[in-house]
Amino acid sequence: MDFELMLRIYPFFLEAAWVTIQLSILTTILGLICGTLGAAARLSRFATLRFTGAAYVSIIRGTPALIQLFILYFGGPQVGIQLDAFEAGVIGLGVNIGAYMTETMRGAIISVDKGQREAARTLGMSQFQAFRRVILPQALRLMIRPLGVNINALIKGTALVAAISVVELTYTAQRYIGSTYKPFEMFLLSGVLYMVIIYVTGKGIAYLDQKVRLQ
Amino acid sequence: MTDQSPFVDIRHAQKSFGTLEVLKDISLQVQQGEIVAIIGPSGSGKSTLLRAINDLDPLTGGEVWLEDMQVNKALPHRQYEAHINKVRQQIGMVFQHFNLFPHLTVRGNITLAPRMLKGLSAEEADKLAEEQLAHVGLSDRIDYYPSQLSGGQKQRVAIARALAMQPKVMLFDEATSALDPELVEEVNLVMKRLAEAHMTMIIVTHEMGFAESVCDRVLFMDEGVVVEEGPPSVIFHNPQNERTRNFLRKHLADNNG
Numbered sequence: 197m198d199f200e201l202m203l204r205i206y207p208f209f210l211e212a213a214w215v216t217i218q219l220s221i222l223t224t225i226l227g228l229i230c231g232t233l234g235a236a237a238r239l240s241r242f243a244t245l246r247f248t249g250a251a252y253v254s255i256i257r258g259t260p261a262l263i264q265l266f267i268l269y270f271g272g273p274q275v276g277i278q279l280d281a282f283e284a285g286v287i288g289l290g291v292n293i294g295a296y297m298t299e300t301m302r303g304a305i306i307s308v309d310k311g312q313r314e315a316a317r318t319l320g321m322s323q324f325q326a327f328r329r330v331i332l333p334q335a336l337r338l339m340i341r342p343l344g345v346n347i348n349a350l351i352k353g354t355a356l357v358a359a360i361s362v363v364e365l366t367y368t369a370q371r372y373i374g375s376t377y378k379p380f381e382m383f384l385l386s387g388v389l390y391m392v393i394i395y396v397t398g399k400g401i402a403y404l405d406q407k408v409r410l411q
Numbered sequence: 412m413t414d415q416s417p418f419v420d421i422r423h424a425q426k427s428f429g430t431l432e433v434l435k436d437i438s439l440q441v442q443q444g445e446i447v448a449i450i451g452p453s454g455s456g457k458s459t460l461l462r463a464i465n466d467l468d469p470l471t472g473g474e475v476w477l478e479d480m481q482v483n484k485a486l487p488h489r490q491y492e493a494h495i496n497k498v499r500q501q502i503g504m505v506f507q508h509f510n511l512f513p514h515l516t517v518r519g520n521i522t523l524a525p526r527m528l529k530g531l532s533a534e535e536a537d538k539l540a541e542e543q544l545a546h547v548g549l550s551d552r553i554d555y556y557p558s559q560l561s562g563g564q565k566q567r568v569a570i571a572r573a574l575a576m577q578p579k580v581m582l583f584d585e586a587t588s589a590l591d592p593e594l595v596e597e598v599n600l601v602m603k604r605l606a607e608a609h610m611t612m613i614i615v616t617h618e619m620g621f622a623e624s625v626c627d628r629v630l631f632m633d634e635g636v637v638v639e640e641g642p643p644s645v646i647f648h649n650p651q652n653e654r655t656r657n658f659l660r661k662h663l664a665d666n667n668g
Binding site for chain 2: 309311312314315316317318319320321322323325329330333334337
């Protein structure tokens, strides 16, 4: 193994890692927005919204994320959607992970004991008041860990945008393989950096979970 | 106590789930200050009847009135919501499994609804919480979380939470059924004190001794109908109906091992 090469080349990978981090953060934010809207739709009183939410989830989860990215990036211009690779990456991955987050959030909300809602309603709270002050605070605590699992998957999923030429960790590894002919070292470098990002994120989520956990 | 128009008035209550009839034309009038126990085997519809009073389990037929207000009014969704939230503020309910809010302290549990719904300031609500906790003997637990309390303490907090809304009626849905036997008495004591303060109470219970010592009237329900009703002395010691006798005999046998 060529350690000397790895030492020489790693600063370029750090730059690429920063792109991966930016992708991950923006995708997480978009994913949480889509997930919140999706979960709200799935739990709505209105059948049309429930159907829309369910359709979103099953379409996204029923097709490969790579195909979704390709449709958005390569197919988009055909229907008037012009995005650069990074934008397409964030939107594609965000909408994708949002479908998984929809189910995570919905699951957390419906797993709050139904007696909680009953107690709140019995006191005279409206549906919305009961949700905001009683159900949601408990659901938020329940969803941190599983959302962490979604975020973990999302970070690794950012590797897919290499296929639409976003210069992130995976793309960078492929690019330097072209000039060094050392795929083992290059992929190892990017792999290690993915692991660092995921490790730190995981710790952060575990800390958050610990902070808000109910005794 | 001289007002003879019923305080809680259930008229021809019917409830069915599909083809299963849970309540078959039940009527029940409760006077102000009266304490009524509903007993009966599980599946008899007694909890369903109780939960119809605040429309938690809406009836499929019949009417529920609280004083001059119909609880289960047929209204468009939004109007119904506004209406039922007002009504429910006047009907306290205590559940078998307490249903305390685990993310809030005892103080938070008691003050949440009065602050949100009655516009009490933090200080006013705090004072209210302290008063209510004093009534149930838990003043020293005000800053505890529900998970730090015993079952009996939880239920007493749940009663305090309901009372903090100053309800006109209290509904108890098997309030002591989930408790360890040694914790039942402390909850019964709180309920007894409420009875002495002439709170109107409707109590679904399996505690025949408690029902006898506290209640003015007992209803025995089976298969969705009121089989027999009367003063506790009659229902427990001289029941007229064969089904009541069988139920009480079995219940006694079960509880004496």
